[in-house]
Amino acid sequence: MRSLDRAWIRLLRKEWRELLASRAWWVFLFLMGPLVGVSFISAVRTYAEASGWGGTSAGVGEAFSPLVGIWAPTFSACEIGAAFLLPFVAIRLVSGDRQSGALKLELQHPMSALARMAAKALVLFAGWFITLSAAAMAVALWLSYGGSLYWPELVTVVLGHLLNAGLVIALGVAAASVAENPSTAAILTLAVTVGTWIIGFIAAVHGGVWERAVDYTPTAMVAQFQHGLVRLDVVLIALILIVAGLGLGGIWMRLGVAVRRRVCESMALGAVTVAAIFVCKFARASWDMSENRMNSFSQADERVLQQIRHPLKIEAHLAPEDPRRTDLEHRVFSKLRRTLPEVEIRYVSATSVGLFEQTNPHYGEICYRLGGRSRISRATSQEAVLATIYELAGLPPPGEGSEDIFRGHPLAVPPKGAAVVFYLAWPAVVAALGRLG
Amino acid sequence: MNITPQGEPESSPETLVRITGMGKNYGDLIAVRDVTFSIRKGEILGVIGPNGAGKTTLLECVAGVQPAAAGNVTFGDSSGNGQARSSFLFYIPDGIAPWPHQSVRWAIDFAVGFFGGRRDLLSEVTHELHLAPLLGKTVASLSKGQRKRLLLAIALLAPQPVVLIDEPFEGLDLRQGRELEATLRKHVFAGKTLVLSIHQITVAARICDRFVLLSDGKLVAEGTREELFQAASCRPGHAPLRDFEEVFLALT
Numbered sequence: 187m188r189s190l191d192r193a194w195i196r197l198l199r200k201e202w203r204e205l206l207a208s209r210a211w212w213v214f215l216f217l218m219g220p221l222v223g224v225s226f227i228s229a230v231r232t233y234a235e236a237s238g239w240g241g242t243s244a245g246v247g248e249a250f251s252p253l254v255g256i257w258a259p260t261f262s263a264c265e266i267g268a269a270f271l272l273p274f275v276a277i278r279l280v281s282g283d284r285q286s287g288a289l290k291l292e293l294q295h296p297m298s299a300l301a302r303m304a305a306k307a308l309v310l311f312a313g314w315f316i317t318l319s320a321a322a323m324a325v326a327l328w329l330s331y332g333g334s335l336y337w338p339e340l341v342t343v344v345l346g347h348l349l350n351a352g353l354v355i356a357l358g359v360a361a362a363s364v365a366e367n368p369s370t371a372a373i374l375t376l377a378v379t380v381g382t383w384i385i386g387f388i389a390a391v392h393g394g395v396w397e398r399a400v401d402y403t404p405t406a407m408v409a410q411f412q413h414g415l416v417r418l419d420v421v422l423i424a425l426i427l428i429v430a431g432l433g434l435g436g437i438w439m440r441l442g443v444a445v446r447r448r449v450c451e452s453m454a455l456g457a458v459t460v461a462a463i464f465v466c467k468f469a470r471a472s473w474d475m476s477e478n479r480m481n482s483f484s485q486a487d488e489r490v491l492q493q494i495r496h497p498l499k500i501e502a503h504l505a506p507e508d509p510r511r512t513d514l515e516h517r518v519f520s521k522l523r524r525t526l527p528e529v530e531i532r533y534v535s536a537t538s539v540g541l542f543e544q545t546n547p548h549y550g551e552i553c554y555r556l557g558g559r560s561r562i563s564r565a566t567s568q569e570a571v572l573a574t575i576y577e578l579a580g581l582p583p584p585g586e587g588s589e590d591i592f593r594g595h596p597l598a599v600p601p602k603g604a605a606v607v608f609y610l611a612w613p614a615v616v617a618a619l620g621r622l623g
Numbered sequence: 624m625n626i627t628p629q630g631e632p633e634s635s636p637e638t639l640v641r642i643t644g645m646g647k648n649y650g651d652l653i654a655v656r657d658v659t660f661s662i663r664k665g666e667i668l669g670v671i672g673p674n675g676a677g678k679t680t681l682l683e684c685v686a687g688v689q690p691a692a693a694g695n696v697t698f699g700d701s702s703g704n705g706q707a708r709s710s711f712l713f714y715i716p717d718g719i720a721p722w723p724h725q726s727v728r729w730a731i732d733f734a735v736g737f738f739g740g741r742r743d744l745l746s747e748v749t750h751e752l753h754l755a756p757l758l759g760k761t762v763a764s765l766s767k768g769q770r771k772r773l774l775l776a777i778a779l780l781a782p783q784p785v786v787l788i789d790e791p792f793e794g795l796d797l798r799q800g801r802e803l804e805a806t807l808r809k810h811v812f813a814g815k816t817l818v819l820s821i822h823q824i825t826v827a828a829r830i831c832d833r834f835v836l837l838s839d840g841k842l843v844a845e846g847t848r849e850e851l852f853q854a855a856s857c858r859p860g861h862a863p864l865r866d867f868e869e870v871f872l873a874l875t
Contacts, residue, residue, distance in 0.1 A: 189739055196737045200722070207724035287719025290688045291777070295738060296709040444690040 194301055197292070201279065201309040210278045212620045214271040215317050216613055221263035222320040223608025226327070229259040230601035237596035250594040251478050252328070253339045258412040260324050264347045265408055267317060268354045273375040276310050276358025280435065281368035289441065299436035307355055307432050314351045318344070320612060327604055334595035336477040339414045346411020349424040350404045354379075356431025363438035379404075391538045393506030402463075414476025422466040430459040472524050478592035483521050486584030487572060494579045496557035497528035503551045505535040505543060510550070514566045521568075554578055637663040639785055639816055640685075640711060645694030647677070647684050647840075654680040656840045657693070662785055662818055667811055669831030670820040673875055677840040678820040679717065682787045685818075686714030713738070713781035715774050717789035717820075723763035727754060727773055730762055731780070740780040748779045751806045753799075767794035775803065779810050787818040792826055804830045828867035838875040 205211050233255040283289040292302070321344075329335060354375075361374040382403040389396035400406050402423050410417060437443075437451045474481040482488065500519070504511035511533065519531050536543055543549040552571075554561045556578040563574050576583050640662040647655040655677040662668055670678045683689035685696055687708050698711040722730050731749070735742050749755055752772040757765065765773065771794045778786045791807070792800050807830065811817060821827040827834065834851055836844040844854050848867060855864055855873040864870050 193737050193739070196733060200733055200737070203725060203729070204722070286721050286723050287716055288721035290683075290714070290716050290719065291721055291734070292737070293688055294686065294709055294713060296706050442687040442690055444692075447690075 190297060190301075193295060193297060194305060197297070197302065198305045198308065201305050202312070204279060204282060205275070205309050205313050208275060208278050208282070210271075210274045211313050212616065214267060214275055214313075216616045216620070217271060218263065218267055218317045218320040219323075219608045219612025219616065221266060222260060222324055223604060223612070225263045226256070226260040226324040226608070227601045227604045229256050230328070230331070230599070230604065234598050234600055237598040239598035239600065250596055251476065251480070251592075252334055252595060253336070253343070253412075253414055253476055253478075254480075256324075256328060256333070257340055257343045261321055261343050261347055261412065264318065264321060265350060265405075268314075268347070268351050268404075269379055272310075272314060272351060272354045273358040273361075273379075274372060275313060276306075276355045277362040277368050277371045277375065279306055279310060280359050280362035280439075281371060284362075284366070285368070289439070293439075293441060299439050300433070302439065303359065303432045303436040306359060306435075310355045310359075311348075311351070314348075314355070318347075320608070323607060323612070324604075327601070327607065331597065331599045331602070333597050333599075338475040339477055342411050342414050342416055342475040345416065345421075346408045349411075349421065349428075350408050352428040353404050353424060353431070356428045356435070359435035360431040360438070363435040389506070391506060393533055393535070393538070397506065413480055414474060415481040416473045416475055418469040418471040419466050422469055423463050426459060426462045426466065430455060470523075474524070478594070481521060481524065483525060483568070483572070484584070488525050490576065490581050490584050491522075491525045491572075493581055494526060494556070494575075496579075497530065498522075498526055498575065498578075499555040500529070500531045501534055501553040501555075502531070503534045503543075503546075503549050503553075506533070506538050508535075510566045514552075514571075518566070518568050518571045522571075637665075639664045639699065641695075641697045642685055643695045643697070645681060645684055645696075646692045647680050647689070648692055654840050655684065655691075655837075658835075658837070658840075658842045660835045660842060660845045662816060663833070664784075664816055665811060665814070666832040667807065667817045667819060667830055669827040669834045670818060670837065671822070671824060671827050671831075671834055671871065672837035672843075674822065675839075676837040676875075678822075678837055679789050680840075681837065682714060682789055682818065682820050683716070686712055686787055688714060688716070709783075711783055712785050712787060713778065713783040714787040715778045715789065715791075717793055719774070720762050720765070720770055721774075724761055726758065727760055727762060727765070728758040730773060731758075731776055734777040735780050739782050740777075741782060742780075744780055748776050751802075751809075752776050752779075768796065768799065771795060772799070775806075779806070779815070784814065785816045785818065787820075789820045790822065791819050792821065792823060800826065824868050824871045825866075836871070836874055843874050 233250065233252075236250055236255070283292065325335065325340065357378055358371070358375050361371040361378075362368060365371040365374055382405065385396060385403055386400050386405060389400035401410075402420065407420050407424060410420060433455050434452055437448050437455065440448070472481075479485075483491065500522075502511065502514065504514070522529050523531070535549075536546075550564050551562050552564065552566070554563070554574055556575070559578050561574050561578050563570065565571065565574070573583060638661045642661065643659050645655055645658040646653075658677075658681060670681060672678050680689065684691035684694070687696075696708065698707045722733065725733070731745070731754075734740060735745065749758070752775055754772055754776055757769055757773070760769075762770065762773065771791070775788070775791060778788050778791075792803065795803060804826070807817060807819075819827070819831065821831070828848060831848075833847050834845065835842060836851065844851055846854070851867075851870050851874065852864060855870040858873055864873060
């Protein structure tokens with residue numbers, strides 16, 4: 187057992203050396219600086235302008251949060267890197283062994299495929315973390331400007347991108363193991379990435395089951411974390427998909443096992459994954475880590491809503507592409523689902539755009555049912571929806587001014603020195619390190 | 624008589640590994656068909672045959688780096704599960720350049736450490752295979768012959784008693800080939816058992832103790848040089864055989 191552990195450590199070191207020898211990873215690292223730089227510089231400039239810099243009237247930036255103003259756009263560079271650069275690093279690390287013939291040697295060690303995959307995944311995660319140092323420099327620069335930093339929301343953003351990177355790594359590893367050729371693996375990986383975007387597009391047009399599925403695509407998942415929302419079901423499903431991807435990679439890495447058996451094992455893994463995802467969808471816990479509670483009602487409203495004991499049923503006659511539906515979903519219904527233990531929300535529409543349904547007298551209506559009583563309203567603002575629910579429940583609305591109001595952290599400072607750091611210093615240091623390596 | 628084309632496995636107290644009914648096909652193409660033979664302790668067994676006879680496929684199926692369609696590999700008294708296989712056999716494929724971006728020194732050190740190889744033989748094997756001047760070079764920068772010497776070093780340092788090497792003389796010049804023959808023999812004396820897939824018949828005739836002769840994926844003969852001579856001589860319509868090449872041509 188101890189010799190197996192020692193062999194695994196050696197394998198881990200070998201994977202690390204292979205990562206450092208990989209041009210794909212150095213290109214990824216090199217490009218992350220300018221990518222983060224573009225996003226950060228433009229975000230800081232916009233934030234400064236909104237805060238009164240350059241002639242804008244002061245006060246516009248009030249209630250402006252660095253989470254949405256700075257960290258979401260800055261870290262979006264990591265999302266681009268994860269979608270278009272990280273897969274090639276993962277594919278290179280797996281396919282390289284296969285193409286050089288090293289895999290045929292290494293597979294003769296009795297180590298389990300999962301342990302081999304774990305070594306590759308750990309090294310890939312470490313490699314990704316190093317590329318994240320570009321974003322860490324953005325944080326340091328922001329602090330040097332005197333910007334406000336609320337650590338829980340920054341950690342949440344990083345967690346979202348970590349899970350996203352995990353999904354990309356798992357996908358790349360699985361594709362590289364299944365496909366004999368790295369270019370086929372790259373095509374497979376990009377096809378899946380584009381496929382998730384297509385799901386997002388279909389969801390926006392058709393709604394229904396697609397709308398529920400889109401919550402678990404990497405893009406939507408990252409967006410939730412970038413808004414400071416941590417949903418247990420999303421985290422669990424992402425972890426399951428990561429483990430499943432690495433497991434699939436492990437199954438197909440075993441060249442000495444008959445293809446038919448590997449297919450059967452893959453199907454079994456797929457079935458277990460689907461079942462686990464189905465179970466995880468029932469996990470309802472979520473945490474709003476944003477400083478301004480952007481994913482929650484006010485604490486006073488939450489206290490009143492938690493007094494509702496009956497199930498609340500809502501039927502909204504709005505088409506998927508109707509902007510009122512998007513507004514209602516993001517500003518009210520998503521918060522209701524987090525607050526009320528029993529809430530059932532259903533959208534009703536005959537078309538995807540709702541354009542010709544406007545003549546239908548019921549289009550635009552939102553029907554609320556609670557404890558045998560019902561109300562119909564067309565209002566989509568948070569205040570109006572909550573007022574309707576309080577009225578149905580027979581509860582008094584909370585009084586105003588009973589809690590602290592988030593005033594925001596305006597900062598009218600231009601991104602001084604950021605261009606030098608991200609466009610000159612970063613590429614120079616990475617190029618120098620790459621030559622040394 | 625030891626010639627057992629398509630016959631039952633011959634049992635011998637010296638048998639280390641027994642391969643029974645090994646078969647492999649790539650779609651409609653049958654690469655290896657019902658091959659049965661044994662590997663004996665302390666021998667150099669040559670797997671010989673014309674191009675496309677199935678030598679590499681057979682070695683890879685025995686080593687477990689390719690799935691066999693049929694057949695069994697038994698090691699002493701234990702069946703061919705992964706654990707037993709990895710403790711008995713080590714296989715070196717032909718034409719690979721493992722860990723191409725790493726140095727030769729690192730590659731050897733990694734192989735010895737990862738597989739639990741013979742670190743005590745490290746300097747001896749490095750010297751025998753003239754690897755010392757190459758230690759600082761990357762694997763990708765090596766010539767074909769140099770790469771082969773690196774792979775042979777990994778093979779000879781492997782802890783397993785049986786080592787299967789695909790085309791060990793490929794890429795080596797005459798002098799290096801002769802030196803390698805002596806080196807391999809030395810390691811066999813020291814306790815290793817070698818299974819070599821060789822397409823140069825004269826080299827095989829010189830170094831191997833016994834042979835497994837394949838043709839079109841089938842086992843044509845198994846035995847010592849003399850036994851193969853005898854088997855070929857028995858074939859009707861053949862002129863008297865002068866050398867091992869003629870034996871090879873007569874049997875394939």
